[in-house]
Amino acid sequence: MAKKHLDSIAVRTLFLSDLHLGTKGCQAGLLLDFLKHCDVDHIYLVGDVIDGWRLKSGWYWPESHNNVVRKLLKRVHKGVKITYIPGNHDEFMRDYVGHNFGGIDVMDTAIHEAADGKRFLVMHGDQFDLVVRHAPWLAVLGDGAYELALWINTYLNMVRRRLGLDYWSLSSWAKLKVKSAVNHIGRFESALSGEARRRDAYGVICGHIHHAIIHDDFGVRYMNTGDWVESCTALVEHFDGRFEIIHWADKVREAKEALAAAAQQPEIEATAA
DSSP states (O other): OGGGSSSOOOEEEEEEEOOBBBSOOOOOOHHHHHHEEEEEEEEEEOOOOOOOHHHHHHHHOOOHHHHHHHHHHHHHHHEEEEEOOOTTTTGGGGGGTTTTTTTTTEEEEEOEETTEEEEEEEEOOOOGGGHHHHOOHHHHHHHHHHHHHHHHHHHHHHHHHHHTOOOOOHHHHHHSSSSHHHHHHHHHHHHHHHHHTTTTTTTEEESSSOOOEEEOOOOSSEOOOOOOOTTTEEEEEEETOOOEEEHHHHHHHHHHHHHHHHHHHHHHHHHHH
16 A cells, blocks of 8 residues: 555654644545554644534534544543644634643644744634634625536546646635735735734744745744645644644645556566566
8 A cells, every 4th residue: 555655654743734624525534544654742633622512513523534533642641731722613612712722732822932933823823814703694695606616627527537637726726816816815924924023923823724834024933734625735844843734635646656667577577677
């Protein structure tokens, strides 16, 4: 199997957001695979871990989603520190800020001190999304449109697989190509960076907009963890304080391609002989 060719990842800190457990779009299998390969001291769950919006409209909770929760709780029992910072889709957890559940601390925001001493503000980020703050009904409508895009994407990629083409994300393409979406992302990043400066932090770590990236465009370090619906990305801090975005779906695909190439090599050598 491809996983035998995937190296384990030992890191100081892991930041995960926008898992959206409770939705059909959640890539729980890939997330479980990633967690199996990741050895870490501290995990931050940076919001939208459970999609309360979707669960209100219809219950969906397969065993793989239970397994994600079990896997995280097992990490706590093994001494891993977990900090849960709720987002807008799991805002019901904000009623429990300051509490500890099974060893998991629930916080509204956090200040993470990296190995090199730099301080980072950690928050989901929906508080700085003008649509979520001032037009929540529009945010819900947008969430429905996003679900529709995911549904279309599922069938589109079924056709692409049959044609031998790689996975392609309709909503990610739209975010990067549609001018209004690009402007929205820019405003969001600028607002979060401003909040980091206000709190005298070196940078900010957030989620919410499903767009994994690291940059210094607004005078501080801006880092977004991405999501586990489409991109399957995580932000990690190495033991020297260096940060990196892990694109797990890409690593799995590359491992499968390497495994397939290795399997074909003996046939090629036998033919050449």
